[in-house]
Amino acid sequence: MASAGSIAALDLLAEKFGRLGGIGKRTAMRLAFSVLDLSEEEAEAFAEAIVGAKKTIHCCPVCQNLTDREVCPVCSDPTRDKSTVCVVQDTKSLLAIEKVREYNGTYHVLHGLISPMQGITPDRIKIKELITRLAGDSEVREVIIATNPTAEGEATAMYISKLLKPCGIKVTRIANGIPVGGELEYADQYTLQRAFEGRREF
Amino acid sequence: MASAGSIAALDLLAEKFGRLGGIGKRTAMRLAFSVLDLSEEEAEAFAEAIVGAKKTIHCCPVCQNLTDREVCPVCSDPTRDKSTVCVVQDTKSLLAIEKVREYNGTYHVLHGLISPMQGITPDRIKIKELITRLAGDSEVREVIIATNPTAEGEATAMYISKLLKPCGIKVTRIANGIPVGGELEYADQYTLQRAFEGRREF
Numbered sequence: 001m002a003s004a005g006s007i008a009a010l011d012l013l014a015e016k017f018g019r020l021g022g023i024g025k026r027t028a029m030r031l032a033f034s035v036l037d038l039s040e041e042e043a044e045a046f047a048e049a050i051v052g053a054k055k056t057i058h059c060c061p062v063c064q065n066l067t068d069r070e071v072c073p074v075c076s077d078p079t080r081d082k083s084t085v086c087v088v089q090d091t092k093s094l095l096a097i098e099k100v101r102e103y104n105g106t107y108h109v110l111h112g113l114i115s116p117m118q119g120i121t122p123d124r125i126k127i128k129e130l131i132t133r134l135a136g137d138s139e140v141r142e143v144i145i146a147t148n149p150t151a152e153g154e155a156t157a158m159y160i161s162k163l164l165k166p167c168g169i170k171v172t173r174i175a176n177g178i179p180v181g182g183e184l185e186y187a188d189q190y191t192l193q194r195a196f197e198g199r200r201e202f
Numbered sequence: 203m204a205s206a207g208s209i210a211a212l213d214l215l216a217e218k219f220g221r222l223g224g225i226g227k228r229t230a231m232r233l234a235f236s237v238l239d240l241s242e243e244e245a246e247a248f249a250e251a252i253v254g255a256k257k258t259i260h261c262c263p264v265c266q267n268l269t270d271r272e273v274c275p276v277c278s279d280p281t282r283d284k285s286t287v288c289v290v291q292d293t294k295s296l297l298a299i300e301k302v303r304e305y306n307g308t309y310h311v312l313h314g315l316i317s318p319m320q321g322i323t324p325d326r327i328k329i330k331e332l333i334t335r336l337a338g339d340s341e342v343r344e345v346i347i348a349t350n351p352t353a354e355g356e357a358t359a360m361y362i363s364k365l366l367k368p369c370g371i372k373v374t375r376i377a378n379g380i381p382v383g384g385e386l387e388y389a390d391q392y393t394l395q396r397a398f399e400g401r402r403e404f
Binding site for chain 2: 006007008009010012013015016017019020021022023029030031032033034035036037038040042043044045046047048049050051052053054055056057066067068091092095098
């Protein structure tokens, strides 16, 4: 039963916030209260932004990255190196790489990682789209797999590398090691081991 | 400049989330991504809940509590004791008290606390509404001030108690002390001092 002080419209709004990833009950209620502090115009603009984002954002037909254009800005940029495809887990990873402004190739966004524990089989993520793309694009020379170095990320990287082997395309994996500015003292044994394995000559 | 990977509709949505209280840039972007995981119907229902809450929720003309009815459920409940008014900082405090289901009086919601540091003067919160209400309602016998025991909460309590003194209404303040289940070891000196001052005979 709702307590006497409860407000139906506020509870409904909190319930909607609660459907967003990683938002607990208390935070959902706090956010619902925050909406009441907006002006009516701001609240309407917020509502429109939600519907607008959902309506206009879709997957780029080339790289599967989220975009509100027909083809995403990276794929439609003639200055980007189309011979390299960097495979990432999601758009967040892509945005992180783009922020560095070092990588000039294209991407392929998987929208997930293989995870038998969570019932995510290879057909549930955009692996077949990658295979179809590579089969139809003879320009690609290298596929860099940049999934996170977690159990799922490693398994997905391994799966894709095995799939691509027969295609004769060079498949690489981003390096593991001590983060720049990090301390050996706080690195876990696996990272340290990989840092040694990946050592390079001066 | 936006990086090549940025998506205008997503950035706009993240900016809207960022206007809610206590939401930083990273969380705002995470929430914007979460919206994309909703179905189109869910996103529309979310948008409607925002506009709906903002449109229907207003202050109760009696106690200033947020409500989506003409008069709030507490004020319109004939079984509530109208001789006692509990003054609280905001609707969140009211909901916390209502949850306990012990207090059977009515409320007055200030929507803020006096804070000269933040430029919140007594006229910026709903103190005059309390005075007007008490002046027009001879039924009220006691005003319990239940603002938080912070510097601002104490100052506001003191200010209201001084204002009400000439009215001949009993003005009380909720007790400070060690929380039930708490440990003396971890209580600060002010709390301990108040706990001793407020000691009661068995």
